[in-house]
Amino acid sequence: MTPDILSPDIAALLVTSFAIGIVIGLTGMGGGALMTPALIFLGVPPTSAVANDLVAAAVNKSTGAAVHWREGSPHRGIATWLIAGSLPTAFAGAFIVQAAGEGEERDAFLKVAIGITLLIAACTYALRLYVEMRRKALGQTVVSAEPTVRPLPTLLVGAFGGLLVGITSVGSGSVIMVVLLVLYPALAGVRLVGTDLVQAVPLVTAAAISHVIVTGIDPAVLIPLVVGGTPGTFLGARLANRVSQSIVRRGIVLVLFLTGLSMLKVPPWGVALAAAVGLVVAPLVWRMLRTRLAVSAEGRKDRPLDGDPGA
Template sequence: MTELFTGDFLPLLLVSSLIGVVIGLTGMGGGALMTPALVFLGIPPSTAVANDLVAAAVNKSVGATVHAKHGSPHFKLAKWLIIGSVPTAFAGAFIIDNLGDFDVQQTFLKTAIGCTLLITATTYFLRMYLELARGILDDPNAPDPEVRPIPTLLIGTLGGLLVGITSVGSGTLIMVLLLLLYPALSAVKLVGTDLVQAIPLVVSAAIGHVIVNGVDWSILVPLLIGGAPGTFLGARLAAVVPQSIVRRGIVIVLTVSSLAMLGVPSLWVGFSGAALLILGPVVWGLLRMHHGLPAFENEHLPGGRPKAARGRDSE
């Protein structure tokens, strides 16, 4: 038991707690943040992916159970996603294991994680924009859209492969693709469906990595201990913390992390982060104005719409 409480225990506990808060605040998947954080702490990419997937399998099961009890998931849609994602997610660890020796695998994983993070940052920004554009027109009582099996299957297949290799993509990427394919799907059903399909996806990927790499309990235990309380705290803070600001910050963090993982020189990573920090609010303000909203929101409302705009939309 004492071997669990190594010198890395407290840093891992702190990181998992902070990322849990972000997950609770925004509802995004943790792999996009947790895996690079573990790598930056000096943990080999393959070990980081394996342990993050096992922790995610536990955490997502809790969230999906809550949504299932409230009847929000679109189960027929989730079925096709699961059919596509489970086999490719399970295959991810075996694909990595057949790439070559340990060093080759870790180099490949760092590049793959970096590319996936860049894709995730882009799709996360796209998700924010789509939510802004849809605003309160989102109707949770709207009828379910007709399922398109083949495109949905392909989304699951792609998402499962990315998660199986990098542990990133089960939340943000799949949700954005579903938004594009099913624009009439309400936000609550979108989140519920994504959580339900993510359970077998992440469990399948986790099993594959456990078979190939095993788990490191000194890493997994602090991830489990810190993640749940952090997520609970984040969920409680979501009502008072402006999500728009947090989400834009996440886009910057994901982008900077991806560049660092891809080996971009630190100077350019710093310049890129500073440019996003300065120009990001300006671009977002222009997008809000394009949709008839104030450049900067003053109140915390779904979609970032002030009360006045909400009142006009409902009239």
């Protein structure tokens, strides 16, 4: 990217990174799913957007991971298998993008890859919201602080997540977290977050290194990402207890889905129609699910819950 393209947009980059930082602080969701498409919409070429976002993410995630590591919350066994699976595929990401062609051909490939990954992230994040709502409605609690590690599935999850992140920078927080929630339902929430953050640092770092080798970094993009994102994340964390998490998270699902459609070159009228359907239908479906779960919970009051030792 040439400096004359970015110079007028420094303020826009700062504001965008600050706003997305607030969302990250509020929800704990990885920034790649939001930041990379935002950079592309601001005029940053896809290859540069992915490379610079990965470098910024490697810096930001290291801080959170260090805190969780000191407090002992990560499950080191699960994190180890995730890292073993993700490192090679994450590092290969930039070279896969490079092999897709040159110039516009490479950018087109990357936009399609990002669009598909965003749709996957939207679906998995919606699944996470449902699983969490179901557990809360049914009163299910963690029954084991040390779940049995499942090496092969965990390794495959790491490999798949590493591939997504290595190519698109999306997936370290939005996709892997959800699969861990399904694989290890007995893992406490704080340990789930800590495990995801710890495994994400080497994953994102490996992906960032390969993209720096292939594409390089642009300080005019990278610096605003770090300068704007850090205080935004801090502010979001401070506001987390004052803002409805449910509304924000459901809003993120819709944004990811619509952004994914835009990346796949769905016509504007198609995106607008999807937005209208999402705004009208999604709340009705969500309310129906909550009602059904409430009825199910009422009927299970006198029976052991799934996972209960007495079941």
